[in-house]
Amino acid sequence: MSTSIDLPIDVAIIGGGIAGSGLATVLARAGFGVTMIERSPAFRDRIRGESIHPWGVREMDATGLLDVAVKRADARILPFWTKYQDREAGEPYRWSDDFPDTIGELSVQHPRLQDTLLAEARDAGAKVHRPANVLGISWPDGRPEVGVAIGDTVTTLRPRLLVGADGVHSLTRKALGGEGVTDVPHHAIGGAMLRGFDLPDDSAHQALFDDGFAMVFPQMCGTSRAYYVCPNLEAETLRLSDQPQGLMARLQAVLPDGTASNIESVGPIGFFPNSETLASVVHGPHSVLIGDAAGSNDPSQGHGLSLVFRDIRDLTDRLRETCDWSMVPQAFADARARDHGVLRAHAQWVAPLVVGAGLEIERLREQVARAREQDPSAGGFAGIFATGPESLVADESARQLFHGEDL
Numbered sequence: 001m002s003t004s005i006d007l008p009i010d011v012a013i014i015g016g017g018i019a020g021s022g023l024a025t026v027l028a029r030a031g032f033g034v035t036m037i038e039r040s041p042a043f044r045d046r047i048r049g050e051s052i053h054p055w056g057v058r059e060m061d062a063t064g065l066l067d068v069a070v071k072r073a074d075a076r077i078l079p080f081w082t083k084y085q086d087r088e089a090g091e092p093y094r095w096s097d098d099f100p101d102t103i104g105e106l107s108v109q110h111p112r113l114q115d116t117l118l119a120e121a122r123d124a125g126a127k128v129h130r131p132a133n134v135l136g137i138s139w140p141d142g143r144p145e146v147g148v149a150i151g152d153t154v155t156t157l158r159p160r161l162l163v164g165a166d167g168v169h170s171l172t173r174k175a176l177g178g179e180g181v182t183d184v185p186h187h188a189i190g191g192a193m194l195r196g197f198d199l200p201d202d203s204a205h206q207a208l209f210d211d212g213f214a215m216v217f218p219q220m221c222g223t224s225r226a227y228y229v230c231p232n233l234e235a236e237t238l239r240l241s242d243q244p245q246g247l248m249a250r251l252q253a254v255l256p257d258g259t260a261s262n263i264e265s266v267g268p269i270g271f272f273p274n275s276e277t278l279a280s281v282v283h284g285p286h287s288v289l290i291g292d293a294a295g296s297n298d299p300s301q302g303h304g305l306s307l308v309f310r311d312i313r314d315l316t317d318r319l320r321e322t323c324d325w326s327m328v329p330q331a332f333a334d335a336r337a338r339d340h341g342v343l344r345a346h347a348q349w350v351a352p353l354v355v356g357a358g359l360e361i362e363r364l365r366e367q368v369a370r371a372r373e374q375d376p377s378a379g380g381f382a383g384i385f386a387t388g389p390e391s392l393v394a395d396e397s398a399r400q401l402f403h404g405e406d407l
């Protein structure tokens, strides 16, 4: 085995998923020297985020990555959102009617976007090592140093800034002395890749039922990503069968008659806990975490990729603003924690309304319905999927207003 030291680089990124590859692309395009390490030899469908909310689409656009997703990863813009109650479709809601600066949701196959962005990072001039294993991360003299095994060679990276984009079980976070702290899951989310829905393909579809909801996001070539949000117990039963039929039968039961009669499974199926994971540490000396490594959002709320693109935009802006990067990690981490905190609070306020049961919850739902009649914006939180968290404050008085406790 030989050893080498990489030439001085500006930014080393550990993890080449959507967060890592997206950041590598944007920074390399801006002229920074970027090296990225991705351990997996190939991306596969792990049932992850495939629908990006309008505020995340705006963040994507600001980074220049929306164009890449649409043109090279066949991402589809869904200008409408249609809700179904008791298997009846409501009026399709067009995002741009209320939020003129939004174009809608973006629906894209996750591994396809990963592949596209990784290739884009290479094209933009980033050095991508894949597959490569991180052997160790240390901070001699307060500067990050990363040992990486690339084939038979051990390379040492000494970047000006180290970015951990290595997902919810981040090794970089661990090396910084941090951990992921996961909230108790209040319900579960299942996902499957299906073909054969007879539903308009310019809309996201959300079917509501007593203790959960199902969502269908049309994608390329007649396929759709379907998610099913339900109590943990039901998820356990559906999971045990390890077959798509149980999940498909539930979708057929909650969507309008005939719209899901011919669906077939064309990918893996899986169930996951619905809860937030907070990172106890998001920055360190000349080091910072982004994407799920910096804390992940309750998947049923679907803000994960929007946060990813927010992180890419925010970190890039800060690095371009100043030549002295020493204060950037802390400033980024503070703003990130604030925004994630707002999304987490909102997810917790919504959870009992979606999957709760019993008299008390019924009373809360009625109270919330009355509150919406008085203030349809819910203090701004009703528009969180379009506006994002930045302009919102999730304090106790906002929660009381959201739950109608001030009436």
Ligand SMILES: Cc1cc2nc3c(=O)[nH]c(=O)nc-3n(C[C@H](O)[C@H](O)[C@H](O)COP(=O)(O)OP(=O)(O)OC[C@H]3O[C@@H](n4cnc5c(N)ncnc54)[C@H](O)[C@@H]3O)c2cc1C
Residues within 6 Å of the ligand: 014, 015, 016, 017, 018, 019, 020, 037, 038, 039, 040, 047, 048, 049, 050, 051, 052, 053, 132, 133, 134, 165, 166, 167, 168, 170, 171, 189, 190, 191, 272, 290, 291, 292, 293, 296, 297, 299, 302, 303, 304, 305, 306, 308
């Ligand atoms: C069931 C489910 C449904 C979801 N639905 C949505 C949705 O509808 N909309 C939405 O916006 N979000 C959704 N999300 C969240 C979204 O998928 C994540 O927020 C997003 O994928 C995070 O991307 P990332 O790049 O930060 O992390 P990851 O996708 O985890 O990428 C991390 C990368 O780092 C690499 N890596 C890890 N460790 C190392 C190492 N030591 N060395 C080198 N490389 C390493 C991995 O191989 C991987 O490629 C969902 C999540 C789940 C679980």
